[in-house]
Every structure is written in structure tokens, then in C-alpha cells.
Amino acid sequence: MAAAVQQRLSELLSPLGFQCEPFLIGWYNAVMQPSFHLQYPDDTLAFVVLSMPQMFEKAFKPFIVGKQLSSVQDPIDDCVAHYFSLVKKNFSDQKIEAIHDFEMLPNRRPKVLVQSAAHVAGAAYYYQMKDVQKNPWGEKKMYGVCIHPRYGGWFAIRGVLIFPDVQAPSLEQKLPVDCVSTDEKKIQVLERFNLHWRDWTYRDIIDVEERYSEEQKQYFATPPAERxxxxxxxSDCSSMTSGGNQQSTTHGAL
Incomplete structure (x- = not known):
């Protein structure tokens, strides 16, 4: 059942520049504090959804051109929400709970920590301070960052799709690729992400197959209100989500 669902999702989203990887709710809850648990049985099937560099051209630009938006809060978020709604329509025989990376609980905690979801799904490795053998920062807090084995940091984690009525207890967990292999590189990527994320050098911590296009770089380098x-x-909204620093709201423990 999990394989069939993944195939259908891939047929819908892969041509648009998205990647979907399956995981079980129990895998996610096992690495999270109870306050962040997703309230579904452990063997419930879910998918983490990532946007690849080509999503901007294949999904975002057609969405903007084809939809007359007179008032939006964040074009990228609206775009992803649009394609998530299309997934629900194409899975009319299944119940789907979609949680976006930007969604918050009333207490301002994220509804889902997407970096942890990407890690347990094997989609991208979530590098944290604990992955460094010799901590050079002392008590200073360094936020973690996900690195994709093919695209480095040139991607974003957009949310999760949960199938509450689909149980997949036999699904085998795929470990993420530890592509930042040395302690020195792990220190570099955490420092670049935390201290110099605006220059985007953390995204090239490994050799990558593809980067954002120049047009896409310009879009994300532009302050949100000016995009x-x-x-x-x-836009009627004075505040917007960042969109450019795609992992800014996804910090969490793994």
C-alpha cells in the first residue's frame, strides 16, 4: 500500500519539482519530545515533501502566471498549498492531513518539525551540534540544518502529508545519507548556516547536481515585502514568512 501511494504521489509531484519520501509517524515521534508528537498511531503512513531547485520553474512560475492573485501573504506558501490541495483532489479515495512547514500551534510552536521528518524519512541528513565530535562553540546554541545528498542546501522542506487511514507496519526505514562526512565540514556547515546564511555558502558544503536558477536566487535574495x-x-499583509531561509522555522531535536 505504501509503495502504491508513493508512486501516485511521485507521478503528481515529481514533474513539478517536488520529492516525496515516506515515513511512519512512530519514527518521527520516537525522536521528538512528547510536546511535538503527532497524534496518530505509530504505523500511520506519512510523506515529507521537499522542493528541488527546478520547483521554481516547473511549479511556482506557472502557478503565478496562471492564477490572478490580488492579495496574498506569501506567494511560495500559497503555491505549495495549491499543489497540496491538488494532491487531496487526486486522492479523493483517501483522507489526507497536510501540515505545512510554516504552520504554528497557538503556543507558536511549529505543528511539525520538518527537518526531523526529512531525516527519519531518509530524504536529507539533519546535522546538529551533537553530530560534531569536538564542540568548538561551548554553550552557544547552533541551530541544525538539513543537507540533501544530491542538492546540498539548494532545496526546501515544504511540509508533510499524513494518510491517517493507511497503516504500513512493514515499511522499512531508510537512513539519510551522511554526505557531510568530516567533522571539519560539519562545523563549517553549521557555522555557515547560523552565522552567514544570507551568503548561501552553506548550500554548497558538498558538490551538488543542481542549484537555484539566477532568477530564483534573485527572488529569494529580495526582502519578502519587496518580492x-x-x-x-x-499584498494586504504587513508581515510575511521568510520563504528564502527555508529552514528557519524547522529547528528541532532529533
């Missing part, structure tokens, strides 16, 4: 000018859109 509407690039798209010819108007």
Missing part, C-alpha cells in the same frame, strides 16, 4: 514587485502582485 511582490518582482511578480506584479499586491
Amino acid at each position: 511582490f514587485k518582482l511578480l506584479g502582485l499586491k
